[in-house]
Amino acid sequence: MYDWCIDIHRTRRCAAVVVAFASLLTAPASAQVPAVPSAVPAQAPAQNDPQQLRQELDKLRQEFEAIRDAYGQRLTALEARIAATSGVPAGTAPGAIPPVTTLPDAPVNPPATAPVVAPAAAPVPPATAAQVPAGAAGAEGPQGALPVYGSQAASSKIFNPDIAVIGNFLGAVGKNDVAPGPAFDMSEAETTFQAIVDPYARADFFLSFSPEGVEIEEGFLTLTSLPGGLLAKVGKMKQQVGKVNTLHPHSLSWTDRPLANINLLGGEEGLADSGISVSKLIVNPLLFLEATGEVYQGNSGVFQSHSRSDVSWVARLRGYRDITEATNLDVGASYARGHNDAGADFTTELVAVDATLRYRPLQRALYRRFLGRTELFWSRREQPDGRVPAFGMYVSGDYQFARRWFGGVRYDWSERAYDDRLNDKGPSFVLTFWPSEFSQVRGQYRRIDFAEGTTSNELLFQFLFSIGAHGAHVF
Amino acid sequence: MKKWMTIALALALSLATAVRAGAQTKVVTTTEDLASLVKEIGGEKVSVESLARGYQDPHFVEAKPSFVIKLHSADLLAVVGRELEVAWLPPLITQSRNSKVAPGGPGYLDASETVKILDIPTGQITRAMGDVHPQGNPHYWLDPGNGRRIAKAIEGKLGQLSPKDAAFFAQRYADFDRRLTEAEGRWKAALAPYKGAKIVTYHRSWPNFADAFGLDVVGYVEPKPGIPPSPAHTLTLMEEMKRQGIKLILVEPYFDMKTPNAIGRDTGAKVLVMTPSVGGVKEASDYIKLFDYDINLLVSTLKSQAGH
Numbered sequence: 001m002y003d004w005c006i007d008i009h010r011t012r013r014c015a016a017v018v019v020a021f022a023s024l025l026t027a028p029a030s031a032q033v034p035a036v037p038s039a040v041p042a043q044a045p046a047q048n049d050p051q052q053l054r055q056e057l058d059k060l061r062q063e064f065e066a067i068r069d070a071y072g073q074r075l076t077a078l079e080a081r082i083a084a085t086s087g088v089p090a091g092t093a094p095g096a097i098p099p100v101t102t103l104p105d106a107p108v109n110p111p112a113t114a115p116v117v118a119p120a121a122a123p124v125p126p127a128t129a130a131q132v133p134a135g136a137a138g139a140e141g142p143q144g145a146l147p148v149y150g151s152q153a154a155s156s157k158i159f160n161p162d163i164a165v166i167g168n169f170l171g172a173v174g175k176n177d178v179a180p181g182p183a184f185d186m187s188e189a190e191t192t193f194q195a196i197v198d199p200y201a202r203a204d205f206f207l208s209f210s211p212e213g214v215e216i217e218e219g220f221l222t223l224t225s226l227p228g229g230l231l232a233k234v235g236k237m238k239q240q241v242g243k244v245n246t247l248h249p250h251s252l253s254w255t256d257r258p259l260a261n262i263n264l265l266g267g268e269e270g271l272a273d274s275g276i277s278v279s280k281l282i283v284n285p286l287l288f289l290e291a292t293g294e295v296y297q298g299n300s301g302v303f304q305s306h307s308r309s310d311v312s313w314v315a316r317l318r319g320y321r322d323i324t325e326a327t328n329l330d331v332g333a334s335y336a337r338g339h340n341d342a343g344a345d346f347t348t349e350l351v352a353v354d355a356t357l358r359y360r361p362l363q364r365a366l367y368r369r370f371l372g373r374t375e376l377f378w379s380r381r382e383q384p385d386g387r388v389p390a391f392g393m394y395v396s397g398d399y400q401f402a403r404r405w406f407g408g409v410r411y412d413w414s415e416r417a418y419d420d421r422l423n424d425k426g427p428s429f430v431l432t433f434w435p436s437e438f439s440q441v442r443g444q445y446r447r448i449d450f451a452e453g454t455t456s457n458e459l460l461f462q463f464l465f466s467i468g469a470h471g472a473h474v475f
Numbered sequence: 476m477k478k479w480m481t482i483a484l485a486l487a488l489s490l491a492t493a494v495r496a497g498a499q500t501k502v503v504t505t506t507e508d509l510a511s512l513v514k515e516i517g518g519e520k521v522s523v524e525s526l527a528r529g530y531q532d533p534h535f536v537e538a539k540p541s542f543v544i545k546l547h548s549a550d551l552l553a554v555v556g557r558e559l560e561v562a563w564l565p566p567l568i569t570q571s572r573n574s575k576v577a578p579g580g581p582g583y584l585d586a587s588e589t590v591k592i593l594d595i596p597t598g599q600i601t602r603a604m605g606d607v608h609p610q611g612n613p614h615y616w617l618d619p620g621n622g623r624r625i626a627k628a629i630e631g632k633l634g635q636l637s638p639k640d641a642a643f644f645a646q647r648y649a650d651f652d653r654r655l656t657e658a659e660g661r662w663k664a665a666l667a668p669y670k671g672a673k674i675v676t677y678h679r680s681w682p683n684f685a686d687a688f689g690l691d692v693v694g695y696v697e698p699k700p701g702i703p704p705s706p707a708h709t710l711t712l713m714e715e716m717k718r719q720g721i722k723l724i725l726v727e728p729y730f731d732m733k734t735p736n737a738i739g740r741d742t743g744a745k746v747l748v749m750t751p752s753v754g755g756v757k758e759a760s761d762y763i764k765l766f767d768y769d770i771n772l773l774v775s776t777l778k779s780q781a782g783h
Contacts, residue, residue: 281543283548365532365729366532436602475537
């Protein structure tokens with residue numbers, strides 16, 4: 001209907017539809033409370049004849065009861081109808097729709113523990129219209145057959161986005177006096193919705209349901225058909241500062257994020273903000289080269305905006321080259337600048353350099369791979385007592401030694417953004433098991449020597465599991 | 476003077492090749508099988524490059540940025556479809572900034588649209604069945620009949636992109652069709668004595684091949700598609716193979732040989748590494764040679780087993 005209204009040539013038809021629709025809406029309402037309009041013209045004669053008024057009232061009462069009965073009947077009929085279609089007693093999941101698809105190769109001897117959902121009876125064909133008794137004469141209620149919404153035949157479902165949910169369950173044992181996590185934590189249920197919007201764009205939503213509430217982890221529109229090798233994103237995005245900052249928890253090689261990301265990039269959440277990102281492919285015969293420029297609202301991680309003009313900026317250059325068909329090198333450098341929480345006159349600047357070396361022999365790709373990565377961060381934070389130059393880094397290696405097994409190590413070293421005299425450091429050892437592509441179990445031993453002088457020794461573990469659409473793997 | 480002439484000639488030549496290269500339709504395919512079929516139809520009027528190699532599991536290709544560059548300048552992207560490339564192709568297409576080769580674009584060809592598809596699951600499917608392909612088995616190119624259908628679709632698409640060469644493509648299709656039909660007769664004749672031979676395969680890569688050449692696949696080394704072998708399943712499979720007297724296990728070149736070899740030792744079955752794709756072994760350098768290689772290997776093994 002909205003589309004019709006946009007079309008100027010059809011305005012008249014559209015108006016007619018709107019009027020018809022409005023009258024449909026108001027018709028039952030006026031029928032239900034007929035007393036109000038009727039009472040007004042009845043007022044004058046009523047002064048002359050109380051008898052006539054009483055008759056009028058009786059008539060109205062009768063009419064009202066007739067309408068009530070008719071609606072009651074129709075409601076009962078509809079309830080019965082719903083119960084029949086869903087194959088369950090009325091009141092239990094009225095929205096449930098029976099599976100119309102045939103049962104998988106109907107077994108000759110159905111197993112004793114037949115699945116509860118499989119209806120024993122032949123599937124009820126989806127009703128396109130439910131028969132209900134016609135409205136009582138004169139009631140002006142909806143007459144005849146009612147449309148059934150959400151019918152199986154609704155082909156609009158094929159345009160539904162790809163949906164997936166990824167559960168991230170974390171556990172921890174051991175001692176950590178500085179930043180202890182809970183023993184068990186259903187840390188996040190990340191829900192993704194992804195689809196093509198139109199010939200010019202696609203949209204990706206990553207909603208994070210966590211004990212803290214629901215958050216748009218990312219949600220953006222990607223304009224895919226811009227000229228000149230450009231690709232633009234609009235929405236809330238993980239900022240292109242280094243490599244790990246852009247990854248979702250389930251794409252990490254560890255249960256946690258490196259200390260440098262936590263100390264200098266604003267914690268587990270990292271830098272993610274609402275803004276616009278434009279990247280350009282610089283085509284050349286030597287290597288893959290991509291330049292990205294981003295502007296954000298200015299509220300994320302280490303940045304804080306004090307006025308509308310306090311936006312934050314990110315620039316990134318990424319280069320990639322295949323060394324052999326199995327080995328490749330991926331390097332990047334980012335710069336970010338924005339205002340910080342020390343006040344309107346204080347800014348934070350970040351420089352990040354990352355390098356990733358991958359090895360994955362093509363023929364043995366299922367069984368062997370190595371990923372070595374390092375990221376270096378320099379933060380320059382202005383605060384009332386001066387400018388703090390802090391540095392942090394990590395270096396890590398992950399090796400797949402069997403089809404389902406991965407081992408990894410990481411060493412962290414990072415100063416703190418607000419005081420470069422304080423630094424935290426320590427190693428991690430990770431072992432990951434993949435039952436299938438859709439789930440993984442991970443254990444991580446982590447030791448941190450905190451600047452406070454205490455040392456933590458922890459065993460962290462994680463279950464990651466994904467349901468729904470098969471998402472693409474992050475490279 | 477002579478030197479100048481040489482340089483001028485070289486320049487002119489390189490310019491000429493550049494112009495010719497510009498006139499070529501640039502095709503990128505996901506697999507070498509499709510690349511080979513594009514070559515058959517396109518000849519010198521196209522340049523073609525495959526993203527995956529034939530000895531690589533096409534389900535598990537990495538979305539390397541170097542592929543983005545290839546897609547960026549492509550006129551045509553031919554994909555196997557049926558969710559074979561679902562884990563790696565979509566982000567490449569987005570990053571390619573080339574809407575021509577995005578699904579729905581004029582330069583996007585899903586080769587599975589006109590072919591015969593097997594193993595389309597009916598009824599309720601869940602991931603408890605492993606990595607099932609809801610739209611059917613994507614290894615459909617291993618039926619020569621489907622190869623012909625894919626070639627026809629490629630002919631149509633190339634003709635659409637370069638109408639002036641349509642007759643050229645049609646003629647090359649006719650030639651390929653003739654050679655394929657001839658080879659098909661040869662392959663079927665070679666396998667005719669072994670019709671109904673029972674085999675076990677590692678992954679479900681061969682239903683179309685078995686269907687086309689009358690083989691009977693009775694079991695898989697994988698307990699479920701995409702799930703690595705488990706001891707319990709291997710034991711059941713070995714018992715079944717002994718009971719039915721199955722003497723042949725086909726393994727794709729990218730799978731671990733440990734379990735198939737162990738099954739072979741226990742049951743006396745021969746383990747054959749057959750390539751499901753062009754480029755899987757050096758000898759399988761194009762679509763017709765792929766079948767030549769696989770069928771030679773299969774027939775010589777079956778022959779030696781029959782001789783015993």
